[in-house]
Amino acid sequence: MTESVRRAAPDAAGSDDGWLTLVAREASADAGGVPVELLGDYLRLLTDAAVTGRRPRRGELDAVGALGRRAAEQGVSAGRVVRLYLSAARRLWRQLPHLARSADSETVRAAADAVLHVVDTAVATLAEGYAAARRDLVRREETLRRELIDDLLRGDSDLGGLVERAEPFGLDLARVHQVVLASPSRRLPDTDTAISALERVIFDRLGDRDVLVATKEGLLVVIAPADTVTADRGAGDGGSAGDLGRMMHAELDRLARGRPWQVAVGRPHPGLYGIARSYEEAREALTTARRLRTDTAVIDAHELLIYRVLLRDQPAMVDLVQAVLTPLTRARGGAESLLDTLNEYFACGEVATEAARRLHVSVRTVTYRLDRIRTLSGYDPADPRDRFTLHAAVLGARALDWPRRPLPT
Template sequence: MTEGGRRPGPAGTGGDDTWLTSVAREASADAAGVPVELLGDYLPLLRDAAVTGRRPRRGELDAVEALGRRAAEQGVSAGRVVQLYLSAARRLWQQLPHLDRSTDSETVRATAEAVLHVVDAAVATLAEGYAAARRDLVRREESLRRDLVDDLLRGDSDLGGLVERAEPFGLDLARVHQVALAAPGRRLPDTGAAISTLERVIFDRLGDRDVLVATKEGLLVVIAPADAVSPGRGPAGGEPAGELGRLMHGELDRLVRGRPWQVAVGRPHPGLYGIARSYEEAREALTTARRLRADTPVIDAHDLLIYRVLLRDQPAMVDLVRAVLTPLGQARGGAGPLLDTLTEYFACGEVATEAAGRLHVSVRTVTYRLGRVRALSGYDPADPRDRFTLHAAVLGARALDWPRRPLPA
C-alpha cells in the first residue's frame, strides 16, 4: 500500500501521482538513503510505459544521463544509484493496479516488456553519465595533483595556498617527508600502469593519506611521510632512507615495460621546503648515478653526499684529479686498471684480499698496482696522510668519468 492507502487510478484515467512520491521514498530507503532527486522523471517514464507502452525520448534519456553525472559528483557510489533505479522499478511494478485486475497474459507480457525496456535504457544511460563524470573528476583530480606536486617540488609557492590545496589530498605539510624518484630504463608509452602499481602497494603499506604519487619530466614521483616508511627516524636523520626506494623498485620491477628501473630517494626533511629539498637530493642522486654509470637499483642520496660536495666545485675537483691521478696514465695499460684497483681497495676498507676478489685478480696483482700508484703519483694508498687525498681524487675521477672522458679545460 502507498501513503494514505491511495493506489493509481485505472490505466488511461490520469490518476493521482502521489503514489509515485511514496515509491521514490521507499526505493531511496532500499538504496541506503540515496537522494530521491536522483530519480528525476524516471518513475513517470515507467508509469507511462506500463500504461501506454510509450518508450522514452532522447531528451528524457539525456536527463537521466545528467542525473548519473550528478550522482558521481555528489559521491554516491555507482552500485547504490543503480540499486535506487532497480528498486524503484520493482516497487512501481508491484503497485500497478491494472495488472491486479488483468487476466490477460498478453497484456501483462506487453506491459512487462515496455517497463523493462525503460529500465534497460535508463540504467544504461545512467551508468554512461556516471562513468563520464567519474572520468572528468579523475582528470580534474590528476591535473590538480600534478600542479600541486610541481609546486611542492619547486618549493617557492605561497605556503598558505599550498596548505589549502594539499588538504583534499590528505597531505600534512607539517610532517617530515621524503621524496623518491623512479626512472624507467626506457621511455614508457603510458605511465598509467606504473602509477597504479605504485599507488596500490604504497597505499596498502603506508595508507592513502599524506602520500602523493605523480609524474614529472618522465619520472615517477612519490612523496611520503618519513615516519610511515621508517618509524622512529628523526628529520634529516642519519639512518639511510632507502626503504621507500626498495618498496617502489620491488613493485615496478614486476612490470613488463620500463625495466630496468632505477629509484633514487632523497633524505627526509621537515616542512614544506623539506619536500623540495628532498626532491632536489633525489634528482641529484639520480643524475650522479648516471654520470658514474652506476647500475644500482636503489640509490640513497645519503650515500652520495661526498659527490655533492665534489661536484659543487668542479674546477677544484678537476685540479685535484689532474694533480694526483693523471700521472697514472704513464702506466702500461693506462690509468684505468690502477683507478679501478683504487676504487675497490677503498670501497672494501683497504683490504687487498677483498679488493682482489672484487676485481677477479690475484692479491699480488693488487699489491703491484698499489705500488705503481705510489711510484707514479707520489701518494701512498697505505699512508693515512695520503689516503684521504687519493680517495677524494678517485671519487672525483668517477664523477668526471675520467679517464674515459678527458678532463674539462
C-alpha cells in the same frame, strides 16, 4: 491499452503526484538515502510506458544521462544510483494493481515489455552519463594532482595556496616528508601499471593519507611522511630512510617492464620546502649514481653526501684530479684500470687480496698497479699521508666521470 489501465496508476494512491512521490522516497531509502532528485522524470517515463506503451524520447534520455553525471559529481557511487533506479522500477510495478487483477495476459506482457525497455534504456544511459562524469573528474583530479606535485617539488609557490590545494589529497605540509624517485631502465610507454602497483603496496603499508604517487620527467615520484615509514619498520631491524625505497623496488621489480629499476631516496625534511629539498637530493643521487656507473638498486642520498661536498667546489675538484690523477694516463692502457684498482682498494679497507677478488685479477696484478700509481703520480696508496689525497681524487674523478669524459674547463 484499455481505459482501466490508464486509470490504474492514480487509483493506487490517490493523486498521481502523491503516488510517484511515495515510490521515489521508498526507492531512495532502499538505495541508502540517495537523493530522490536523481530520479528526475524517470518514474513518469515508467508510468507512460506501462499505461500507453510509449518509449522515451531522445531528449528525455539525455536528461537521464545528465542525472548520471550529477550523481558522479555529488560523489554517489554507481552501485547506489543504479539501485535507486531498479528499486523505483520494482516498486512502481507493484503499485499497478490493474496488472495483478487483469486476466488479459497479453496486456500484462505488453506493459512489462514497455516498462523493462524503459528500465534497460534509462539505466544504460544513466551509467554512460555517470562514467563520462567520472572520467572528467579523474582527468581534472589528475591535472590538479600533477600541478600540485610540480609546485611541491619546485618549492617556490605560495605556501598558503599550496596548503589549501594539498588538503583534498590528504597531505599535511606541516609533517616531515621524504621523496623517493624510481627510474626504469628504459622509458615506459605506459606508467599506469607501475603507479597502480606502487599505490597498492604503499597504501597498504602506510595508508593513503599524506602519500602522493605520480610521474615527473619519466620518473615515478612518491611523497610520503617519514615518521610513517619509520613506524612501519620491523622490530629490531634498525631501519633507515631507505626502507620505503626498498619496499618500492621490491614491488617494481615484479613488473614485466622497466627492469632493472633504480630507486633513489631523499633525506626526510620538515615543511613545504623540505619536500623540494628531499626531491632535489633524490634526483641528484640518481644523477650521481649514473655518473659513478653503479648498479645499486636502492640509493640513499645520505650515503652520497661526500660527493655533494666534493662537487660543491667543482673547479677545486678539477684541479685535484688534474694534479693527482692525470699522470696515470701515461700508463699502458690508460688510467681507467688504475682508477678501478684504487677505488676497490680503498673500498675494501686497503686489503690487496680482497681488491683482487673484487676486480677478478690476481693479487700480483693489484700490487703491480699500485706500484705504477705510486711511480706515475708520486702518491703512495699505502702511505697514510697520501691516502686521503688519492681517495678524494678518485671519488672526484668518479663524480666527474673522468677519464670517460674530459675534465670541465
